[in-house]
Amino acid sequence: MNKKKVTFNDIAKYTNFSKTTISRYFNNPDSLTLENQEIIAQALIDLDYQENKLAKVLANGKSEFIGIIIPNLYLHYYAEMLNQLLSTYEKFGYKFLVFTGTGHEETERKYIQELLAYKIEGMIILSHTIPSRELASYNIPIVAIEREDQYINSVNTDNYMGAVQATSLLIKSGCQVLVHINSDVPEKVPSYKRILGFKDICQEQGILHELVLRDLGSSYDKSRKILLEIFNYIKDKYPGMKKGLFMANDTHANIMLNIIFNEYGTLPDDFCIVGFDDSPIASEAVIPISTVGQQIDKIAYEAAELLVKQMDERKKRRPEPQKELVHKNITPVLIRRQTTF
Amino acid sequence: MNKKKVTFNDIAKYTNFSKTTISRYFNNPDSLTLENQEIIAQALIDLDYQENKLAKVLANGKSEFIGIIIPNLYLHYYAEMLNQLLSTYEKFGYKFLVFTGTGHEETERKYIQELLAYKIEGMIILSHTIPSRELASYNIPIVAIEREDQYINSVNTDNYMGAVQATSLLIKSGCQVLVHINSDVPEKVPSYKRILGFKDICQEQGILHELVLRDLGSSYDKSRKILLEIFNYIKDKYPGMKKGLFMANDTHANIMLNIIFNEYGTLPDDFCIVGFDDSPIASEAVIPISTVGQQIDKIAYEAAELLVKQMDERKKRRPEPQKELVHKNITPVLIRRQTTF
DNA sequence: TTGTACGCGTTATCAC
């Protein structure tokens, strides 16, 4: 019952080989005769051998662990990103040690220490809490996703392009005034470029536009309250004009749509809405919402690949330190649904 | 730059203690004089020591790893469950090694092997793929969440009670005919009890009711198509009656609500809807949906606690094997919003 | 209170 684990030693005795040969069977089987390979294979079955990767790691230093610190899994964006990151296991074979961020620097530092204690080979970070300057100092391969990334590698959505796509769609839909509603994003955060893109295109096209930048709350009810104010403000300020609303994300887009629906019982012709992310909520809204789709699968894959490259480099005899930071941009895709024309 | 890691040996030399004393500093500091504790503490800083938990595990066998196999993170229910499971780290200190299930037995078996190779101390399983009979044979502490659990411990929502709450609410809301719309859940799955609970209460109260059990599709569009058929069927079959719809989950409840909204521009008085799960979609729908809230945080916590108990037991000198399986039920909470009265 | 010696299960370095 309480099988004490069988080790290379047991297999060696059972087969009259040495531990070394057993090890070779796993790491370099071709160096054994086919015959002997089969003998060992049979022994593994007879003894019901269970490999121990921890011992392996201690001996060769390759943990095959990647650490992840992600803010939460409440937002679909993060959940799906983690989903896609985890699924890169099939491709790269790395296992993931996951912590959800707390927003407290000290706690997240503790997490990082824990990750380092388990000898992670690299780290993917989505949490915003710890400055990239500090992260870089840990001297371990790191890739950031959609966060401040001044001193570390990163993979992000091409936020500027996304804003351009959304804004252009609203213009094509015949909107006469464009409003971008967002929180007051810091300039260093990648998504700040959405604001830039919106402004640039509006100015380029010479279209009337307005930026509404304020804290939009962190719960549905709060956001709804604030967005209701904004809705009334816009409605009153631009009467009779066709209004195009570029929302910061699909959650807000959905709230705005619900507000309008509860006001009019439908989406009137003089309102257009575009969201961001292509979350399920966008397609599951009372009317499917046009949105800018982040290619989460691609972002995750690129992040993993970028990280793997660095980790592989480290395993070489004479690793070349990275010359310069890599910041990859993944182009988003515009998804036209029923809130635009 | 490429600091070769400092070990207990280095610290020992630096402080003129032995490795053992250094080890004791970490595991039983009280056995050292305060003075010496401080000497070592300073040495750790001077040398920038980085603990190696893998070596520790190899030596004492306690990996502090829990393995998780979860179907996906696309559904909010799973994402939030993982979120809550991960957050038990603060309480119990166990780290999580996470795999997302594929639905393929062979692949998930491979995952389990990988987890075992990393010497996980226990496992939490949400994936449905591998029968509990087989899981039990791995002879490692296991807790299942909301899946077939005949041969293993589990923590589930009290699905029967949830159905009772939902059904009762519809009756109280004055509905004259009740319809439960669900997929054809196998009897061994915990959520089958929702169907039971619905039937029992309806019969007990002698109210007209109907069960619509069929595959509801796996995408929004497919589900919507099927639910539209069902909606039309119900509308035609029970004209003039106040209809109470008990949906299998909030996603379906939201789709049904959208169908009704697109038909009538509002939710007419002769339709009531209750969902299940308390997903964000329920509160973010065009009209906030009444639902049965699964207490995901509690389920996750109870699961972790149950697992920790078993793992602790194993660490005792003479571990007592578990006498009988534990199946915990967590009572759901009824959330009344605007789709019922 | 502190130290010695060995074990944990695997890989790496030499030999043969």
Added chain:
DNA sequence: GTGATAACGCGTACAA
């Protein structure tokens, strides 16, 4: 092709 033997970094009797 195969085998000793020494790492890897830490825990733990057992001794002192």
